[in-house]
Amino acid sequence: MRVMKFGGTSVGTVASLRNVKKIVEEAATEPVIVVVSALGGVTDLLLRAAREACACNREWQQTYDLIVSRHHDVVFSELVALERQQEVWSGVEILLKRLKDYYTGIELLEDFSDRTQCNVVSMGERMSSFIISHIIKDARLFYSPDFIKTEKWFDKNIAATPLTDRLICDTFRDFAGPVAIAPGFISTDAATGDITNLGRGGSDYTAALLAASLGAQVLDIWTDVDGFMTADPRIIKDAEVIPHLSFLESMDLCNFGAKVIYPPTIYPVFHKNIPIRILNTFNPSAPGTLITDEHHDVTDHTFRGVTSIAATSLITAAPDSRFPLPELHSRVLNVLSKQGVEILLTSAASPTSPLKLAVRATDAPRALRALREDFAPELSEGTSPVFTEREDVSTISVVGENIKLHPDISLKLLGALNGAGIDVPASATGASGFTFSMLVNADRHQDALRTLHALIFH
Numbered sequence: 001m002r003v004m005k006f007g008g009t010s011v012g013t014v015a016s017l018r019n020v021k022k023i024v025e026e027a028a029t030e031p032v033i034v035v036v037s038a039l040g041g042v043t044d045l046l047l048r049a050a051r052e053a054c055a056c057n058r059e060w061q062q063t064y065d066l067i068v069s070r071h072h073d074v075v076f077s078e079l080v081a082l083e084r085q086q087e088v089w090s091g092v093e094i095l096l097k098r099l100k101d102y103y104t105g106i107e108l109l110e111d112f113s114d115r116t117q118c119n120v121v122s123m124g125e126r127m128s129s130f131i132i133s134h135i136i137k138d139a140r141l142f143y144s145p146d147f148i149k150t151e152k153w154f155d156k157n158i159a160a161t162p163l164t165d166r167l168i169c170d171t172f173r174d175f176a177g178p179v180a181i182a183p184g185f186i187s188t189d190a191a192t193g194d195i196t197n198l199g200r201g202g203s204d205y206t207a208a209l210l211a212a213s214l215g216a217q218v219l220d221i222w223t224d225v226d227g228f229m230t231a232d233p234r235i236i237k238d239a240e241v242i243p244h245l246s247f248l249e250s251m252d253l254c255n256f257g258a259k260v261i262y263p264p265t266i267y268p269v270f271h272k273n274i275p276i277r278i279l280n281t282f283n284p285s286a287p288g289t290l291i292t293d294e295h296h297d298v299t300d301h302t303f304r305g306v307t308s309i310a311a312t313s314l315i316t317a318a319p320d321s322r323f324p325l326p327e328l329h330s331r332v333l334n335v336l337s338k339q340g341v342e343i344l345l346t347s348a349a350s351p352t353s354p355l356k357l358a359v360r361a362t363d364a365p366r367a368l369r370a371l372r373e374d375f376a377p378e379l380s381e382g383t384s385p386v387f388t389e390r391e392d393v394s395t396i397s398v399v400g401e402n403i404k405l406h407p408d409i410s411l412k413l414l415g416a417l418n419g420a421g422i423d424v425p426a427s428a429t430g431a432s433g434f435t436f437s438m439l440v441n442a443d444r445h446q447d448a449l450r451t452l453h454a455l456i457f458h
């Protein structure tokens with residue numbers, strides 16, 4: 001059994017769907033489960049129309065019409081058999097009608113709650129999977145919210161295991177092929193049954209959960225680039241495909257900003273030792289990237305890639321005699337971990353210099369609130385360090401398992417940035433030991449990526 005996931009760009013147009021059809025039908029000599037995203041750009045359109053409706057901006061109707069026409073173009077194309085087109089369109093229209101009702105309600109109430117948002121965005125994958133199940137020969141449609149169950153983890157939805165695992169196994173127990181189609185991204189809350197989702201980019205995670213529960217031989221992530229690359233190809237024009245990565249390297253690359261795989265995706269397949277391949281729908285014969293549990297020998301390249309998280313916040317607190325660094329550090333880490341805030345980097349140059357922590361900009365308000373609340377007694381007595389925030393920074397990371405064998409590397413990287421006139425307010429090696437991260441001014445973020453990529457890959 002093989003699980004294949006096609007992202008938004010792969011299912012975005014009639015031309016790209018033609019490739020998807022060919023790839024899946026050729027692979028269907030063994031049972032395949034195909035996870036699909038919404039048609040490329042549709043999730044953004046769904047949200048845009050909702051925001052417009054909520055602001056009583058009548059343009060939501062044009063945005064809605066655009067959503068209608070994107071799906072109409074696909075249904076009334078040569079991809080769907082002529083005699084089935086009207087019937088398929090009637091099925092899509094039921095969902096579109098519901099969507100329009102949601103928008104009317106949002107406009108009327110001027111309210112766009114989280115629950116409504118989940119219902120609105122679910123329509124993208126519901127429509128795409130329904131249509132694609134009529135494009136691919138002998139395909140059977142499954143409804144992921146029936147078996148992908150979520151629970152809240154702070155502000156995120158994560159898969160509720162082992163319930164999801166059991167439901168996936170029950171659902172696919174009798175599936176012997178050739179093709180199952182399942183919408184990515186969408187799920188239901190394990191406790192309430194309300195529609196939820198796995199977060200933006202979450203279709204990768206749906207595919208990984210299916211692959212892991214069903215013991216697939218391989219998880220294929222089909223996208224619009226030739227593989228996992230040494231840097232974001234939109235910024236680094238000469239970025240190259242990385243032929244092989246270990247699970248751990250790919251986890252760090254994704255956690256530190258490589259958009260090609262949604263970070264939670266890797267853990268379930270890593271746990272079951274199921275390889276991941278990153279392949280290009282638009283160039284299916286390219287070898288792509290293979291991600292496995294094999295590690296590299298010491299002679300192998302030190303670096304695998306350079307990544308960035310553009311919107312980072314730097315939180316600083318200065319230790320003093322009443323609050324020495326080790327005590328301050330451990331209490332801060334404890335507070336943030338209880339809030340589920342991921343710390344991208346933590347550093348203090350010496351026991352008397354300020355403690356610096358980098359977090360995603362979206363996590364910063366929650367992090368600061370929690371720190372100020374926890375330290376409130378000491379803050380009111382004036383015995384606690386004051387937490388300050390700097391918002392205009394980006395995190396740049398270089399990743400490679402063999403970095404740890406070259407302790408002088410950090411000096412080289414910092415020297416290169418210094419040579420390019422790029423200030424680095426903080427830097428540190430990550431917990432895994434094979435990621436070195438540096439903060440830079442946000443307006444120099446692309447320069448820093450270019451400088452480091454040129455240094456290490458040329």
Ligand code: ADP
Pocket residue numbers: 006007008009010037201222223224225227228229230231232233234257258259260261305
């Ligand atoms: P999909 O719609 O297939 O899920 P995504 O947009 O989520 O695609 O991810 C693929 C995109 O990720 C590529 O088009 C590329 O621009 C971007 N990307 C960012 N960093 C990398 C990287 N290191 N390697 C490959 N692609 C990357």
Ligand code: ASP
Pocket residue numbers: 007008037038043044124184185199200201202203204
């Ligand atoms: N359609 C969702 C998004 O755009 C999920 C995905 O594509 O993986 O984020």
Ligand code: MG
Pocket residue numbers: 007201204259260261262
């Ligand atoms: Mg994606």
